[in-house]
Amino acid sequence: MQIYYFSRTGRSKKIAEQLAERYETTARKIDDHRDWLGKVNYMKAGAMAMSGKMVPADYEKPDPDQKIVVVFPLWASTMPPAVKTFVTEIGSGKITAVVTSLGSTLRKRDDFAKVIDLVGDQLEAPEI
Numbered sequence: 237m238q239i240y241y242f243s244r245t246g247r248s249k250k251i252a253e254q255l256a257e258r259y260e261t262t263a264r265k266i267d268d269h270r271d272w273l274g275k276v277n278y279m280k281a282g283a284m285a286m287s288g289k290m291v292p293a294d295y296e297k298p299d300p301d302q303k304i305v306v307v308f309p310l311w312a313s314t315m316p317p318a319v320k321t322f323v324t325e326i327g328s329g330k331i332t333a334v335v336t337s338l339g340s341t342l343r344k345r346d347d348f349a350k351v352i353d354l355v356g357d358q359l360e361a362p363e364i
């Protein structure tokens with residue numbers, strides 16, 4: 237089990253770390269080296285996600301023979317740009333997506349091996 241995450245405010249990171257602990261592995265960060273915090277960056281984040289943009293992303297290369305789980309926040313009903321990069325490079329069909337959000341769910345989901353929606357204020361690590 238390989239657990240990856242992208243997180244702006246820490247909710248997805250927390251879930252990834254809980255899963256990593258459960259499966260006795262480490263949570264690996266998908267890192268775009270950008271600061272998405274603050275109001276202006278929030279707007280930028282939404283606009284970039286909505287337009288389907290990708291940004292370069294650093295991450296430890298996954299072993300293709302092991303299961304890949306990615307925990308990430310829903311941005312404008314879709315993936316954050318760095319997650320889109322990861323999914324495009326690795327192939328969505330191999331990935332179980334765990335999507336954290338406040339109210340809505342991932343719109344385009346059929347390409348993933350599986351999608352688990354974690355919606356609301358209080359999130360708990362799901363069964364994978």
Ligand SMILES: Cc1cc2nc3c(=O)[nH]c(=O)nc-3n(C[C@H](O)[C@H](O)[C@H](O)COP(=O)(O)O)c2cc1C
Pocket residue numbers: 242243244245246247248249278279281282283308309310311312313314336337338339340341
């Ligand atoms: C740019 C942006 C767009 C968002 N769009 C949505 C959305 O469409 N639907 C929703 O329910 N939550 C939306 N959210 C809320 C986040 O998905 C939610 O707070 C998430 O759990 C945050 O995870 P994180 O702490 O790992 O960044 C959005 C947040 C951001 C920053």
